[in-house]
Amino acid sequence: MQSIQTHPKYKHLEASLLDCVNHFNTCGTTVTKGDRNIIKSVELDGETLNIKSFKSPNAFNSVVYKYLRPSKAKRSFEYALKLTECGILTPFPIAYIEQTTLAGLKESYYISKHVDYDFDFRALIHDPQFPDRETILKLFTQFTFQLHENNINFLDHSPGNTLIVKTESAYDFYLIDLNRMRFETMTFNKRMHNFRRLWLSKTMVKIMAEEYAKLYTKSPQDTYNLMLKHSRAFQLKINSKKLRRSGRKLNFKK
Missing domain, CATH: 3.30.200 (Phosphorylase Kinase; domain 1)
Known part of the structure; x- marks a missing residue:
């Protein structure tokens, strides 16, 4: 049927x-x-x-x-x-x-x-000299804050799932790959945890944490510490998995 x-x-x-x-x-x-x-x-x-x-x-x-x-x-x-x-x-x-x-x-x-987009969030990760990078990161942080204020926990908030369109005066952000979401009250911890999949560098965390702190009226240092904690924990987890897989393959070859 x-x-x-x-x-x-x-x-x-x-x-x-x-x-x-x-x-x-x-x-x-x-x-x-x-x-x-x-x-x-x-x-x-x-x-x-x-x-x-x-x-x-x-x-x-x-x-x-x-x-x-x-x-x-x-x-x-x-x-x-x-x-x-x-x-x-x-x-x-x-x-x-x-x-x-x-x-x-x-x-x-x-x-x-279909959306004709200019680049996705990955471009900001791979190129620290990307034009207007700091402004885009701040606007993206505002976009994520809007999600959180609407009690939206986008579980696949990862670099490839935000398409970015350059407009005459700013940038528009489009979410894709939507099938994993929760609609729930977003505590401070959940909000910072939601940034973890974005593979942020310390510089990116600093820029985004300071912007988020302004919007959420939290201490910039507390925001930075918690965002960095979740980001690093996620990156360590993924890298450890890759190493284990690589190790199994190497052992198998031996």
């Missing part, structure tokens, strides 16, 4: 969207193709849309996503709607499509408007 939930503004595209999904292998242009998900770009009714195909779940998750928990596609659509209601930018949600059987969810797709 196939079902589609479409934003009211795009009801007229339902048949075309279903046709794209039913011929996904041959439709549009591939934007990204990873181990888990594939994103394709299509032109419909004079607009460029992105269709994200999520990896087919295993047998257990197939049952979970049909009967117990919303699919990643459904969560992406619903969370995007919540973000837009809060005035937070994300590629506009068009629809989500699910293909199911009695045994569970088989395929799912999330469709959104």
Whole structure:
């Protein structure tokens, strides 16, 4: 069985969207193709849309996503709607499509408007001399503060999940990869913990902590210490995993 939930503004595209999904292998242009998900770009009714195909779940998750928990596609659509209601930018949600059987969810797709962006947050990490870097970091901090003030804990707040668009007077930030969020009261600790996946240098932490402290009326030093603590703990955890994997491979080769 196939079902589609479409934003009211795009009801007229339902048949075309279903046709794209039913011929996904041959439709549009591939934007990204990873181990888990594939994103394709299509032109419909004079607009460029992105269709994200999520990896087919295993047998257990197939049952979970049909009967117990919303699919990643459904969560992406619903969370995007919540973000837009809060005035937070994300590629506009068009629809989500699910293909199911009695045994569970088989395929799912999330469709959104395409955003022409200039760079993502990773550019600020890799290039300390990136033009206007300090200003962008401060504005990004304000953007994250807006998330927190709306009780949004974006669990995948990582470098590749914020697209940045340069405007005439400033920069706009768009969240992508939305299926992992919590809507909860954001304590000071949760707020600083939410920065951990961004792979911030000490210089970046200093700039962002000082900006966040102004907005949250906290001590700049306390903000810096806690943001740095969570950032370093996360980086140590990831680097330790990489070393362990490397060690296992080396031992195996021996």
